[in-house]
Amino acid sequence: MAKRRLRSFQRQIASKSDRKLKARKERKNIWQGLGMFGMVGWSVTVPTLLCISLGVWIDTHVQSKYSWTLxxxxxxxxxxxxxxxxWIAKESESD
Known part of the structure; x- marks a missing residue:
């Protein structure tokens, strides 16, 4: 009888520790996901702003019927x- 209770107790401890380890791992993945989200945002924003800046500069210095900015x-x-x-493909390969 005591051995059954001990085994049951050991199973409970094992299942709780597994859940806690899984929760820690998922929490880490959430932060990694947020970091990836920010990296993707900046990797789109920076080239877009640089190209817009170049387009505005060209439009102010060169007469053209086309909008270089657009x-x-x-x-x-x-x-x-x-x-x-x-970057997403590169991160997916590393996981």
Whole structure:
């Protein structure tokens, strides 16, 4: 009878410790996910803003019937999305 209670108690302790370890691991993954979210945001934002700045500079210095700011905005967003895709793919391979 005492051995059964001991085994039951050991199983309870093992299951609780497994749950706590799993919770710690998931908490770490949440922070990693938030970090990845920020990295993806910046990897899209930086090329977009740089291209917009270049477009505004070109529009103020060169007379053209086309809007360089608008064209470079689309190019910047496309480069940023490609950059974000690259980083996500790289992080997925490392996991």
């Amino acid at each position: 064209m470079l905005l689309f190019i910047g967003v496309a480069l940023g999305c490609f950059n974000a895709w690259y």
